Amino acid sequence: MDIKNYVLSIGEIAKKASRNMINIDTITKNEALIKMAESLIENKEYILNENKKDMENGEAKGFTKALLDRLLLTEDRLNAMAGGLKQVAALDDPIGEVVSMIKRPNNLRIGKMRVPLGVVGIIYEARPNVTVDAAGLCIKSGNVAILRGGKEAINSNMALVKVISKAATEAGLPEGCINLIEITDREAANEMMKLNGYIDVLIPRGGAGLIQAVVKNASVPVIETGVGNCHIYVDESADRERAIDIIINAKTQRPAVCNALETLLVHEKVANEFLPKLQDKLEELNVEIRGCEKTNNIxxxxxxxKEEDWSTEYLDLILAIRVVNNMDEALEHIHVYGTKHSESILTNDYNNSQRFLQEVDAAAVYVNASTRFTDGEEFGFGAEIGISTQKLHARGPMGLKELTTFKYTIYGEGQIR
Amino acid sequence: MDIKNYVLSIGEIAKKASRNMINIDTITKNEALIKMAESLIENKEYILNENKKDMENGEAKGFTKALLDRLLLTEDRLNAMAGGLKQVAALDDPIGEVVSMIKRPNNLRIGKMRVPLGVVGIIYEARPNVTVDAAGLCIKSGNVAILRGGKEAINSNMALVKVISKAATEAGLPEGCINLIEITDREAANEMMKLNGYIDVLIPRGGAGLIQAVVKNASVPVIETGVGNCHIYVDESADRERAIDIIINAKTQRPAVCNALETLLVHEKVANEFLPKLQDKLEELNVEIRGCEKTNNIxxxxxxxKEEDWSTEYLDLILAIRVVNNMDEALEHIHVYGTKHSESILTNDYNNSQRFLQEVDAAAVYVNASTRFTDGEEFGFGAEIGISTQKLHARGPMGLKELTTFKYTIYGEGQIR
Structure with missing residues (x-):
């Protein structure tokens, strides 16, 4: 079978399964998730052995330490994946909720019911845990998953999908509710991006290169995720001590994630006093500072x-700092360089706090808090499949509800126009 | 300026205007809409004269009567467009509503605020009224419009946009809040489809060819609208008289629209008695019947x-009829041939009504009512910009709320992770 037909055949299997998923009740979905979790533990030797193949291939190809670490599965990591599935089982089922029902003047009763999207495609890179996390969230939200992981992790992904699919169908879910594209050629991913009529939404998870390739090439609907060039603006009236704690947290608690701080904007009236204190703390934590001319004078x-620093998502212990004349300049900087992910103002001024919340165009806009909270768990969603940086359908952390859509269910008694 | 740069320059103007739109209050938006309405009337001679050019071009090119009618502007039609703008002015402003605010265990208060999408692109065909309707809905929802109408209507569209833009900016809206792509080459539309970073959502309005071209070629997010191959299923237990009224209404009240009935499915136990009665009515109204073998026997x-009839959206006084053995067959037919727009069951059986509502995957699923109600006004939205047949972001009629997105506004007091 050629690649096009192979991908199409997976699409057909998935579409068929998604029709059957509609009639699966919450109890069955939860039992399946728990069985999937248990089977990961029961089959740990098999999975870890398959993962070893990927690790050996990776070592032979000279992968970086960081990449090898992302690829690696251990007993602890399998336990964490199993724990994640159990956690998803414990979340409320979003499906079937009628969020509103209105009665029209002609007595037509129009309900708005939450239903699954259908078939959710996920294209991701080396981390095999995404395979299990994404499958779990899709199942709980009544969706069928088509997964396409990186070729580095293909043996691990095939093993994981084999184990969790078997558990899922044994627990009563339809055959084909979790699908893996086993051909790792780029062509297979490209075919997936054009699977209109089979894939209802495609979510890329990974680096900027992957995300841009999907946005550019896909004809199926896409939710863009992830890139976060996040700012904190220290206003003239900011509480200085609190500001240092928040900046250090946002930059250093986990620098490699998308909600970490990348550029700090400081009002010029506080810069002279504030920046040296901040520098002491940053140096303790080995954070490199890249400052504007004014910062460099202080x-x-x-x-x-350099100019490019303002648009760089370092994902590392590097912080760009720019001194601004006023809040207008801070807002303009965020407008020009921000990626509409997470932006925070540190201020004690009421008007400035309101203006920042109003004018900054981003998924999450904060007053006096770390940008690190833009996260499904921190927002109370229980889990997330990614963080949307687009405006259509979902914005910010995407939990189970963001993996659903609506249909109007309309009760009549013979109404005509 | 080449076409690419021309379209980009419109994108830049629109993006700048959209940033200013954020701070425009409801009163100003409403005043602008009313001024726009008034200026359509004040400038009717100019507009009708420009429309005459399009009509003359169309006649010279031998356009069909139907197409010429779609192109035509009259005083009545201008009055209707003005009335539409005033109606939109009277609708509630969706922007700024905080639909929920939760308090997390760490005291972080996370609000979910409705905000404009930003820049909305609309690609449409010959009807110049779309120009005014779409601009009005975009403005009320705080969005900036980039309009790209058909080349047949370019003189009318340029006149309309000139008049309403002037009125809008005089009433205090930002320059560039209503934009028209004046180059009608296909290349300009193609550039618009790739205006990532400038257009937040692109909505095609028109025939299936246009919609598919946009879905296939756009890299900006798209909302697919319109194609409706709608079914009514007459269940064994249906009230026969009511069924005839509903079917006649759904097929004939306005056959050229997307929520009109195209294929009727009839349970075999009622077919013998029901179909001849229905035929009498359909013949009175000049509806052509295209039936399956069983229908043909009756x-x-x-x-x-023919096979192709089941997938044809006639948009005309033609009705396909198929006799089915049972509800399973009806559901299967709808699954295979439906376009997920509007589907209705006529039944007095509780279980069948519930099963239909549950299993049919469409934007609007009806029990005992005409499919013709899938419409923004009929749903109580006041107006609509189109009917989405995709699952992402909006499904079914899209009113003002469907032209918005959310941002999380987060109030902290020094929270860190």
Whole structure:
């Protein structure tokens, strides 16, 4: 079978399964999730052995340490994946909720019912845990998953999908409710992006290159995720001590994630006093500073920022700092360089807080808090499949509800127009 | 300027205007809509004269009567467009509503605020009234419009946009809040489809060819609208008299629209008695019947349906009829041939009504009512920009709320992770 037909055949299986998923009740879905979790533990030797193949291939190809670490499965990591599935089982089922029902003047009763999207495609890179996390969220939300992981992890992914699919169907879910594209050629991913009529939404998870390739090439609907060039603006009236805690947290607690701080904007009236104190803390934590000219006039031993620094998502212990004349300049900087992910103002001024919340166009806009909270668990969604940085359908952390759509269910008694 | 740069320049103007739209209050938006309405009337001679150019071009090119009628503007039609704008002014402003605010265990208060999408692109065909309707809905929902109408209507569209833009900016809306792509080459539309970073959503309005071209070629997010191959299923237990009224209404009240009935499915136990009565009514109204073999055995003087009839959106006084053995067959037919727009069951059986509502995957699923109600006004939205047949973001009629997105506004007091 050629690649096009192979991908199409997976689409057909998935579409058929998604029709059957509609009639699966919550109890069955939860039992399946728990069985999937248990089977990961029961089959740990098999899975870890298959993962070893990927690790050996990766080592032979000279993968970086960081990439090898992302690929690696361990007993602990399998336990965490199983725990994640059990956690999803414990979440409320979003499906079937009628969020509103109105009665029209002609007595037509129009309900708005939450239903699954149908078939959700996910294209991701090396981490095999995405395979299990994404499958679990799709199942709980009544969707069928078509997964396409990176070729580096293909043996691990095939093993994981084999184990969890078997558990899912044994627990009563339809055959084909979890699908893996086993051909790792780029062509297979490209075919997946054009599977209109079979894939209802495609979610890319990974680096900017992957996401842009999907946005550019897909004809199926896409939810763009992830890139976060996040800012904190220290207003003239900010509480200085609190500001240092928040900045250090946003930059250093987990620098490699999309909601970490990348550029700090500081009002010029506080810069002279505030920046040296901040520098002491940042240096303790090995954070490199790349500052604008004004920052460079205040701080010693820093790197002078280039234009490209303002648009770089470092994902590392590097912080760009720019001194601004006023809040207008801060808003303009965020407008020009921000990626509409997470932006925060530190202020004690009422009007500035309101203006920032109103004018900054981003998925999450904060007053006096770390940007690190833009996360499904922190928002109370229980789990997330990614963070949307587009405006259509879902914005910010995507939990189970963001994997659903609506249909209007209309009760009549002979109404005509 | 080449076409690419021309379209990009419109994108830049629109993006700038959309940033200013954020701070426009409801009163100003409403005043602008009313001014726009008034200026359509004040400038009717100019507009009708420009429309005459399009009509003359169309006649010279031998356009069909139907197409010429769609192009034509009259005083009555201008009055209707003005009335539409005033109606939109009277609708509630969706922007700024905080639909929920939760308090997390760490005291972080996370609000979900309705905000404009930003820049909405609309690609449409010959009807110049779309220009005014779409601009009005975009403005009320705080969005900036980039309009791209058909080349047949370019003089009318340029006149309309000139008049309403002037009125809008005089009333205090930002320059560039209503934009028209004045180059009608296909290349300009193609560039618009790739205006990532400038257009937040693109809505095609028109025939299936246009919609498919946009879905296939766009890299900006698209909402697919319109194609409706709608079914009514007459269940064994249906009230026969009511059924005839509903079917006649759904087929004939306005056959050229997407929520009109195209294929009727009839349970075999009622077919013998019901179909001849229905045929009498349909013949009175000049509706051509294209029936399956079984229908053909029951009715005289009908056309035998071909396979392609089941997937045809006639948009005309033609009705396909298929006799089914049972509800399973009806559901299967709808699954295979439906376009997920509007589907209705006529029944007095509780279980069948519930099963139909549950299992049919469409934007609007009806029990005992005409499919013709799938419409923004009929749903109580006041107006609509189109009917979405995709699952992402909006499904069914799209009113003002469907032209919005959310941002999370988060109030902290120094929270860190």
């Amino acid at each position: 701080l010693k031993n820093i790197v002078l920022a | 009715l005289k003087n009908i056309v035998l349906a």
